[in-house]
Amino acid sequence: MTEPAGGVAKQELQDFLRTADTLTLDDRRLLVQQALVLVEHNYVHRPLKEAMHAVNPVQRLRLLAQRLNRQTPATMGPEWRFHAELSEVFHSVRDLHTNYLLPEPYASKVAYLPYLIEEYHTGEERHYVVTMTVEGFEAPGFGPGVAVTHWNGVPIDRAVEANAARCAGGNPAARHARGLESLTIRPLVLHVPPEESWVVLTYVDADGIVRELREGWRVTDNLPSFVDADRLTAAAVAQGLDLGTDEIGRAVRKLYVPQVATAHETVPDARLTAEPAEPGAELPTTMPSIFRARSIVTPSGTFGHLRVFSFNVNDPGEFVAEFVRLARLLPQNGLVLDVRGNGGGHIHAAEFLLQTLTPHPITPEPAQFVTTPLNVRLCGRHEENPTGEIDLGPWCPSMNQALETGSVYSGGFPITPVAGANAIGQQYFGPVVLITDARCYSATDIFAAGFQDHGIGDVLGADDNTGAGGANVWTHELLKLLMELPSPEEGSPYLPLPGQANMRVSIRRTLRVHALAGTPVEDLGVVPSHRHRMTRRDVLEDNADLLARAAELLSARPVRRLDVRVGADDLTLTTRLVDRADVYVDGRPRASADVTAEVVTVPVTGAGSARVIRVAGFQDGELVAARTVVPV
Structure with a gap:
């Protein structure tokens, strides 16, 4: 097998691991103590997770802290084992918002194999196929379209399920999807490095010959996020993001589609057009890492297809404006809005977008804190929005009252401003079909729930459910900062973390509106109104059958x-x-x-x-x- 020199700078996994250990025993103890603060006192889903999944993350952290207290620098064991155990505690609650983020040098790296594997169905039977390879990678009889049968000697379906069991998805569809995508690409900020140094892939080539490919894991720098979730900004405060999916999305762009891998969310010098898209043509956009817009020709007619890869932007107004510009240049008789694989981002961006597709006023999802003394302190410090970036005043009366009444949760109030969610109103007047899958998470779950709750159109699912992540997520660094502004508070429980490690926690849970008012999004997600099992043509021919099915649904709806x-x-x-x-x-x-x-x-x-x-x-x-x- 060959791979050209140059291109993506890479390092063999074992070479990387030799220099990766940097934490002292005191560092490890501090990380566990800070994890306890977040999970015991900030984590909004802890009552739900303990009940639904029969887990006790607080006790597990206490036991880990006790074992660390009995260790010495000579007996503490390798660092990867500590990372694995702390990560497992976070994974046990099956919440992709609540994570232990590994320190440097892991934090900015991604481990990968030089190919991607996707699944398709014939009836109820799953099949796995290579769909993409890193540019320049070659092996005998290997490339897009080859059928994968075994992974390190294990039947591929069983290997995916075993990997899924280590993932934190809140429902079976979400765990399976993450088990598959992390077979070949793993952001090391969230994933403990692979246990194996190499993988033996068994596949059947185009001539029906069974072959084996042995490839070692490589490590490279990932593209940075557009949004700094540790700063006190509206984008960080309103964050609703599955970081793993977002990290994988950036890594896929860097490794497989570098032409849309941009350093900034907006490309100001993009060559735009004011002319409507010709049938089959793609529209240039100022946000190529966020949108893909094109006119698609199907057996049911010509329609618009607008892919939204992420809501993780700093400026929701700019995001919505570019969406509207693209939608106006697409066919007006029907729009396929495709959010598959979208891990979320800015909750305002997700809920601001809903108004553009419906004549009805938008009701943003309400959100609740869990009523612990620490959360009451936190809200009280920002009751009057002293910094101008965060207003927690609406939650304070119910939080204070809950300390007397014993209520588990605060009152529910929207994170997204109601005025902003209805500022520009409907902009697209044709019917809309929303395509989802099990990798849709967080702000994308909130968007899909709002789309369904407001009766905007049909939801066509490539999986049985969305990822079921219904929360606003804050980092440990942001929580620490909120206790320091507008002036430091004595006795803050948040201490600086070593080695640029970090943690994230679901801080406010979101609830659905209208017919499903009060139903949590977490672990339940959005069930599509129509189901489509991905076909071989879908995974190898740009979603041909999926888009044809979406077009059928559009053609049955009126065009106004x-x-x-x-x-x-x-x-x-x-x-x-x-x-x-x-x-x-x-x-x-x-x-x-x-x-x-x-x-x-x-x-x-x-x-x-x-x-x-x-x-x-x-x-x-x-x-x-x-x-x-x-x-x-």
Whole structure:
């Protein structure tokens, strides 16, 4: 097998591990003590996890601390064993928000094999196939399309399930998905290094010949995150992210699609176009690591396909604006919105996006703290938003009351501002189908739940469930900072961590709205309304059958239109499948008109001088379209 010189700088796993141990015994003791603080006093899902999964992470940490207290520097054992044991305590709660993040040199590295494996189905039977290889990698009869049968001599399906058992997914579909993706790529900030130095892959080539490929694990630097979750910013405070999926997504871009691997979330010099996408064509975007937009031709017609790879951005307004720009250039008769493999990110970005797809007002998901004395202290310090970045005031009355009543959780209040979630209103008027899978997590779970709860469209699942991560996550470093601002508090339990290690914890849990109001997203996730098992054509031919199924669903839905042109004293409406229009000027009702033609004019005195005009379109008494206009 060969691989060209240059390209991705890599290191053999064993060479990397020889220089990786840096923690002293006191460092290890400190890490366990700080883990206890987070899990016992901050972790919002602990009551749920202890009940659902029959685990006791607090007691496990106490036992680990006791064993460390009996050790000496001579008897403490190798560092990888400590990392494995502490990581296992965090993994036991099956919460991808709540992690032990390994110190340097692990923190910025990713271990990988030079190929990716995906699964597809024929009926109920699973098959595994190589779908991508690192550029320049070659081996006899090896490449995309070869069938994988064994992993180190173990039947591949059994190997995936064994690996899944070590992953922290909250439901079987989520664990299986993570067991598969981590077979060949493992961010070392979250994954203890592979136990084996190399892997023997058994595969069947295109000629039906059974072959074996032995490849060693390599280590390389991963692309950095766009968002610094340790700083006190709106993006860090509103973080809802499966860090593992996000790390793997960045590593895949670096290793397999370097043309979209950007150093910043926005590429200001992207060559954009204002022309609608031609059938089968892809649109350039200022955010290539975030979006892929194209017009797809299917047996049911030509539709838009907009892939959202991540919500992990710093500016949700910029994110939504680019989404809207792309959606307007795609076919207006139907949109396939694809969030598979999206580990989440900025909760505001996820919930701000919902309004662009529906005429109905958006109700952001409420969130709750667990009511511990430490969380009460934390909220009290930021009750009046002294830093201008975080306002925990809404939660404080119920938190203080809970100390008297014994309530486990605070009251529920939205993380996402209601005004921001409804600021621009509906922007796309065709039907929308949302595609999900078991790797959708956190802010993406929140988005999918909101999409379903607001009745925006069909949810087509490539798995039986989303990843089921319903929480806002804060890092240990952010919690420490919140206790230091606006001025340091004496007796803060958060101490600096050694070696650039870190931890994350689910701090606020989110609840669904409308018909499922009060139902937690965590461990339950979003069940799709339609199920599609991935086919061989899907994994090797750019999702051909999956997109065809989504197009079938779109073709069965009505296509509406509501365009508004503002005159000095009237509005000209161009509509489709709308029989009544109500007009609101600066928040007040001003006119209502029956729509009897495709183009109608509605008199509205002073329309041209209004601040905001909203036109609500109805069919048979049901709100079906809405347009918000800010006159120039």
